[in-house]
Amino acid sequence: MIPTDEAGIVAAIQHAAGPLAIQGHGSKLAMLRPVQAAATLSTAGLTGVTFYSPNELVISARAGTTIAELAMVVAKNGQHLIAEPPELGALLGSDQPGTIGGAVAANLSGPRRVAWGAMRDHVMGLRAVNGRGEILRAGGRVLKNVTGLDVCKLLSGSHGTLAVITEVTLKVLPAPERRATLVLKGQPPAHAVAALSAALGSPYAVSGAAWLPADLAALVPSLSWLGGNVTLARLEDFAPSVAYRSERLRAELAEFGAVEMLDDAASAVLWTDIGNVSPLVHAPGAIWKISVRPSQGAGIVAAMQAIGATCMLDWGGGLVWVSGPATAAAHHAVEAATRAAGGVWTVMRAPDPWRSAVAVIPPGPPAMAAIGARVKAAFDPRGILNPGRMVAGA
Amino acid sequence: MIEQPEPLHDVLARRDSIVAGLRRLLPESGVIAEPLRLKPYETDGLSAYRQTPMAVVLPETTEQVAAIMAFCSSEGVRVVPRGAGTSLSGGALPMEDAVVVGLMRMNRILDIDYADRCAVVQAGVTNIGITQAVSARQFFYAPDPSSQLACMIGGNVNMNSGGAHCLRYGVTANNLLGLKIVTVDGQIVDIGGAHLDAAGLDWLGLLTGSEGQLAIVTEVTVRILRSPEGARAMLAAFKSNEIAGACVDSIISSGIIPVALEFMDRPAIHACEAFAHAGYPLDAEAMLIIEVEGSVAEQDDLLGRISAICARHDPISLKVAESAEQSAAIWKGRKGAFGAVGRISPDYLCMDGTIPTSQLPAVLRRIGEMSASYGLQVANIFHAGDGNLHPLIMFDANDPSSFHKAEAFGADILKLCVEVGGCLTGEHGVGVEKRDLMGVQFTEIELDQQRRLKSAFDPGWLLNANKVFPLTAALRAA
Numbered sequence: 001m002i003p004t005d006e007a008g009i010v011a012a013i014q015h016a017a018g019p020l021a022i023q024g025h026g027s028k029l030a031m032l033r034p035v036q037a038a039a040t041l042s043t044a045g046l047t048g049v050t051f052y053s054p055n056e057l058v059i060s061a062r063a064g065t066t067i068a069e070l071a072m073v074v075a076k077n078g079q080h081l082i083a084e085p086p087e088l089g090a091l092l093g094s095d096q097p098g099t100i101g102g103a104v105a106a107n108l109s110g111p112r113r114v115a116w117g118a119m120r121d122h123v124m125g126l127r128a129v130n131g132r133g134e135i136l137r138a139g140g141r142v143l144k145n146v147t148g149l150d151v152c153k154l155l156s157g158s159h160g161t162l163a164v165i166t167e168v169t170l171k172v173l174p175a176p177e178r179r180a181t182l183v184l185k186g187q188p189p190a191h192a193v194a195a196l197s198a199a200l201g202s203p204y205a206v207s208g209a210a211w212l213p214a215d216l217a218a219l220v221p222s223l224s225w226l227g228g229n230v231t232l233a234r235l236e237d238f239a240p241s242v243a244y245r246s247e248r249l250r251a252e253l254a255e256f257g258a259v260e261m262l263d264d265a266a267s268a269v270l271w272t273d274i275g276n277v278s279p280l281v282h283a284p285g286a287i288w289k290i291s292v293r294p295s296q297g298a299g300i301v302a303a304m305q306a307i308g309a310t311c312m313l314d315w316g317g318g319l320v321w322v323s324g325p326a327t328a329a330a331h332h333a334v335e336a337a338t339r340a341a342g343g344v345w346t347v348m349r350a351p352d353p354w355r356s357a358v359a360v361i362p363p364g365p366p367a368m369a370a371i372g373a374r375v376k377a378a379f380d381p382r383g384i385l386n387p388g389r390m391v392a393g394a
Numbered sequence: 395m396i397e398q399p400e401p402l403h404d405v406l407a408r409r410d411s412i413v414a415g416l417r418r419l420l421p422e423s424g425v426i427a428e429p430l431r432l433k434p435y436e437t438d439g440l441s442a443y444r445q446t447p448m449a450v451v452l453p454e455t456t457e458q459v460a461a462i463m464a465f466c467s468s469e470g471v472r473v474v475p476r477g478a479g480t481s482l483s484g485g486a487l488p489m490e491d492a493v494v495v496g497l498m499r500m501n502r503i504l505d506i507d508y509a510d511r512c513a514v515v516q517a518g519v520t521n522i523g524i525t526q527a528v529s530a531r532q533f534f535y536a537p538d539p540s541s542q543l544a545c546m547i548g549g550n551v552n553m554n555s556g557g558a559h560c561l562r563y564g565v566t567a568n569n570l571l572g573l574k575i576v577t578v579d580g581q582i583v584d585i586g587g588a589h590l591d592a593a594g595l596d597w598l599g600l601l602t603g604s605e606g607q608l609a610i611v612t613e614v615t616v617r618i619l620r621s622p623e624g625a626r627a628m629l630a631a632f633k634s635n636e637i638a639g640a641c642v643d644s645i646i647s648s649g650i651i652p653v654a655l656e657f658m659d660r661p662a663i664h665a666c667e668a669f670a671h672a673g674y675p676l677d678a679e680a681m682l683i684i685e686v687e688g689s690v691a692e693q694d695d696l697l698g699r700i701s702a703i704c705a706r707h708d709p710i711s712l713k714v715a716e717s718a719e720q721s722a723a724i725w726k727g728r729k730g731a732f733g734a735v736g737r738i739s740p741d742y743l744c745m746d747g748t749i750p751t752s753q754l755p756a757v758l759r760r761i762g763e764m765s766a767s768y769g770l771q772v773a774n775i776f777h778a779g780d781g782n783l784h785p786l787i788m789f790d791a792n793d794p795s796s797f798h799k800a801e802a803f804g805a806d807i808l809k810l811c812v813e814v815g816g817c818l819t820g821e822h823g824v825g826v827e828k829r830d831l832m833g834v835q836f837t838e839i840e841l842d843q844q845r846r847l848k849s850a851f852d853p854g855w856l857l858n859a860n861k862v863f864p865l866t867a868a869l870r871a872a
């Protein structure tokens with residue numbers, strides 16, 4: 001079902017005879033667990049910007065609006081989507097563009113997350129339909145709002161398991177006048193993370209901090225000429241600030257090695273590629289995303305190399321993208337390494353039977369499992385919205 | 395007096411055995427039940443409302459909190475969590491039959507990790523205490539409520555507090571990584587950690603701003619940030635609220651996001667100037683304090699751009715600080731605003747609605763009209779970049795009719811905020827103060843959804859049952 005308005009979503013849920021698979025364009029179907037549902041309910045028919053006030057830094061759009069369209073609309077006013085929601089379709093084997101509803105429902109953030117917060121941090125408000133077929137508004141259209149329980153944050157990242165998001169209102173910011181990227185060559189992961197930690201701990205407002213091994217860097221046009229592993233730090237601001245800060249940061253990073261610079265145009269393309277995880281798009285096998293404290297990132301890379309997997313780091317080492325064999329043994333290695341590092345994993349791409357069988361995200365503490373089941377029932381008492389998407393049987 | 399839920403009479407009847415039970419869980423000094431010693435806990439920053447609790451407990455460890463919660467839930471005793479008690483919405487107001495769980499003895503900083511830019515602190519650490527602990531290494535904890543000397547991180551988490559610098563750095567919710575909580579039945583649970591993204595539902599986001607409705611927070615993992623090289627303020631005065639509002643629009647649409655952008659109207663300017671002698675222009679109708687960060691050259695660049703924008707809005711005066719001392723002088727009046735209004739009128743209500751910034755001139759005009767018709771003075775101080783309004787309504791507490799008028803005036807302002815597309819509270823929380831206005835912002839369906847959410851965490855409605863939700867309905871759902 002692809003209703004063209006919110007009333008259609010309400011009707012679809014009210015009349016649903018059984019479970020519904022909830023999706024936008026389905027660009028992220030490969031992640032998490034496959035949903036066993038006879039019917040699919042898509043928000044792809046709910047499109048268009050419904051409100052935009054550039055001076056108030058606020059934009060609203062129906063859930064099926066593509067990220068690309070939204071980014072274009074705000075770019076016309078010199079603004080950008082703060083969390084840089086990535087376009088993961090290619091990585092996840094889909095030719096579909098991501099929707100903004102999907103980006104919010106999956107709480108997916110790009111490289112700027114490390115400095116400016118996650119997708120969910122910029123969701124000012126949303127409209128959604130819960131599993132009872134009731135329309136809910138959460139948050140609003142103002143930047144500061146603490147009225148009542150924060151249903152907005154709860155629904156962001158809930159992967160369609162509590163309610164179908166029909167419209168989102170986002171905070172946007174002026175896009176930077178200038179970008180630059182500082183590049184260190186040849187660093188092994190541990191040195192790279194130390195350098196990125198120094199960069200992120202500097203007063204220069206670094207807004208991207210990534211590491212790619214040589215074989216992945218070779219796949220990125222703006223990096224291939226460098227050769228070897230690359231460690232990357234991005235600056236974004238007014239031109240005089242970027243000029244000043246890049247010189248200062250270059251001096252601070254000198255102890256880690258020679259520093260190259262990428263200009264504005266190269267930086268723009270590069271960080272889109274990193275956010276979209278482009279270097280791993282053609283990698284065979286499974287893809288995992290691991291979130292750890294940054295200093296643990298290098299250890300994860302080492303553990304993954306031991307099982308023949310390839311990694312790239314974002315968020316200063318705190319986000320590890322892993323490409324490895326689609327085997328249960330590889331998954332268990334991911335689990336073990338992540339647990340030891342005190343982080344969390346998410347299965348992003350894997351064969352269906354396989355991802356039904358494993359824990360695609362870590363099981364939470366038992367107390368939260370019980371509360372989580374009650375929260376699910378509080379929104380979706382019949383259990384019809386994306387059952388089993390995150391956890392088997394829930 | 396604010397209406398309270400009907401006390402649980404069986405609990406009141408078992409008072410002595412409940413207090414004795416609590417004493418078995420905590421050291422001698424950790425349980426307070428003598429009427430005189432309960433006095434300091436009977437109110438919070440909204441001191442017009444008072445209620446002595448049944449008892450106060452002051453745990454020192456998460457395990458003690460867990461034992462208290464297990465005991466209270468098995469005994470069916472209501473609980474009111476409390477940090478420093480600076481809530482301006484009556485968030486920490488006790489109930490007659492409730493045990494207040496005060497977190498102030500849990501005031502240790504447990505871990506600071508500069509490489510990973512985070513710190514783990516107990517819930518009773520003050521907001522400023524975090525920044526002080528990391529400032530020697532030029533780090534800071536960003537959200538800076540003006541109560542930061544007193545208020546505690548557990549309270550900040552539960553109110554999702556903001557500050558003057560949240561236009562750049564976000565509010566509490568945007569600066570948290572993890573929590574240790576105790577559920578209503580006494581289970582200890584870790585939420586999030588030192589990593590950025592959680593998997594599964596966003597419990598951290600839901601618990602933030604939950605006003606003590608869902609769980610007790612005992613530890614908080616916060617992000618700490620490297621301080622900027624420097625910061626400097628400027629002051630711009632205008633002939634009308636409209637012009638100042640248009641100037642705010644021009645600044646934002648120029649692509650500059652100042653770290654702070656504060657707005658004061660004429661009564662606020664006069665009150666603050668009389669108090670602080672900060673050199674504010676008394677002939678102005680509206681004034682902006684604008685702060686930028688960076689190296690001296692970057693500050694010069696940004697302040698130059700902003701001055702040029704202000705100059706296009708026919709300013710009465712523009713004053714760019716040339717030193718840290720001059721910046722401090724500009725901030726002095728704003729920071730002393732509460733004290734300043736307190737000098738004109740010992741009693742005032744601090745309101746906290748948020749409006750779309752485009753509505754600013756219209757809303758200030760309506761507030762002025764209401765002020766005249768209620769016969770009560772009001773001073774407006776406002777986080778202009780994000781639309782968070784702080785009208786200070788002055789009244790005379792010795793005159794009950796004056797207080798009731800002030801409350802009605804405040805309610806009218808908040809309804810206006812919702813009417814123009816804003817919300818009831820930007821940072822102070824609903825508490826008891828705005829509980830009965832929730833229906834103005836939310837439909838009954840939306841409120842029921844939130845109540846079911848609370849019930850999922852707190853099936854017996856033992857946590858802060860007198861707050862957030864309109865009373866009758868709260869009891870109905872309980």
Ligand SMILES: Cc1cc2nc3c(=O)[nH]c(=O)nc-3n(C[C@H](O)[C@H](O)[C@H](O)COP(=O)(O)OP(=O)(O)OC[C@H]3O[C@@H](n4cnc5c(N)ncnc54)[C@H](O)[C@@H]3O)c2cc1C
Nearest residue numbers: 477478479480481485539540546548549552555556606611
């Ligand atoms: C002079 C003054 C200026 C202020 N300025 C600002 C400002 O600029 N910005 C702003 O946002 N606020 C401001 N406030 C309001 C207030 O300081 C904040 O709401 C603050 O976060 C409250 O912290 P607290 O420790 O005093 O909490 P309390 O007032 O004790 O409690 C606040 C709420 O949180 C609950 N709670 C407290 N601790 C816990 C815990 N550990 N676990 C579960 N629930 C808990 C309480 O039950 C209550 O509902 C100001 C207040 C004053 C008096």
Ligand SMILES: Cc1cc2nc3c(=O)[nH]c(=O)nc-3n(C[C@H](O)[C@H](O)[C@H](O)COP(=O)(O)OP(=O)(O)OC[C@H]3O[C@@H](n4cnc5c(N)ncnc54)[C@H](O)[C@@H]3O)c2cc1C
Nearest residue numbers: 439479480538539540541542543544557558685721725729
């Ligand atoms: C229970 C309770 C007890 C209190 N007790 C006291 C008390 O004993 N004494 C007292 O003075 N007050 C007290 N207060 C009031 C409250 O703490 C005041 O907000 C505080 O006193 C302000 O003092 P300050 O000027 O030193 O503020 P500061 O702590 O210096 O700062 C206040 C605000 O201004 C911001 N700020 C600081 N420097 C800058 C800058 N350069 N640029 C921009 N912004 C800046 C801070 O981040 C903060 O938001 C109490 C409040 C409560 C609720």
